[in-house]
Amino acid sequence: MSRVESILKNSSLSVTASRKRILDIFLSANNALAHQDIEIKCADEYDRVTIYRTLQTFLEKGIIHNIPTTDNAVRYALCNDACISSGHHHDNHVHFLCDACGKTLCLDEVMIPTVKLPAGYAMKEINMVVSGTCKTCKK
């Protein structure tokens, strides 16, 4: 059983060609992808609607997580193994957005520091996005 198949089965999703393909795209990408990035890669194979629905499903199952952006183009990234296996999804690493190449990267090794909220606020999730120049572009 391939890697994509086991990811799908572990999330109790039926194994279909489009899901395998989209998951493959994520696995071979080294950065976060927007809906459009995926559409460009497989619009001739699968319908736009299928891509929307697949991303939605993956999100719900915690296979991918989404990264807030400032440009109305939410990006999605594969959750790492810890992420996927833990029942409740918890995404606690910093995301990096490179101004030069435009890529969004998960900095898995950089944990988000906690902050103290004012009295009366209850924290559930915390997101941190850093922008600048990435390792590759800086060279």
Added chain:
Amino acid sequence: MSRVESILKNSSLSVTASRKRILDIFLSANNALAHQDIEIKCADEYDRVTIYRTLQTFLEKGIIHNIPTTDNAVRYALCNDACISSGHHHDNHVHFLCDACGKTLCLDEVMIPTVKLPAGYAMKEINMVVSGTCKTCKK
């Protein structure tokens, strides 16, 4: 001269009815607003296109700043006085998104902690969005 007028003049923008109205909406809102929120309030007074262009102008002048979201609905919030007066805009406070009322709030008093990036990365901006329950909804 009204407050909105002086904000506009300080940013060397001409004072027009639509700009005054939209700025007023921000001043009387106690939370961040999406384009849609503004459109709902004044679509019968001003054209959709004008609202887009006004928000764009305000952003460029640093009158408002935008807050990344996870739902393809970028929100905008008024910059506080320090923000506006300083030539180079620097938005260094945490944003809070309430799951209950859906409002996005600026926690002006909560500074974003810095993080150490891996070697080779250069930081330019940093954004932090915390979600949970706000003071009002928690009661």
Added chain:
DNA sequence: AGTATTTTGCAACAAAGTTGCATTCTTAAT
């Protein structure tokens, strides 16, 4: 007040996202 410049509204368009439904594919049980 008059003119140059900026802003606005309109129209047309492009892109992004959603919904219902018929068809096809998966799964699981015989």
Added chain:
DNA sequence: ATTAAGAATGCAACTTTGTTGCAAAATACT
């Protein structure tokens, strides 16, 4: 292996969101 039930897909139509060019109107400056 076959088949029936349920799930996923593709298509079409539609809604919402965002963009662009241009003429008309408003603003700012002298």
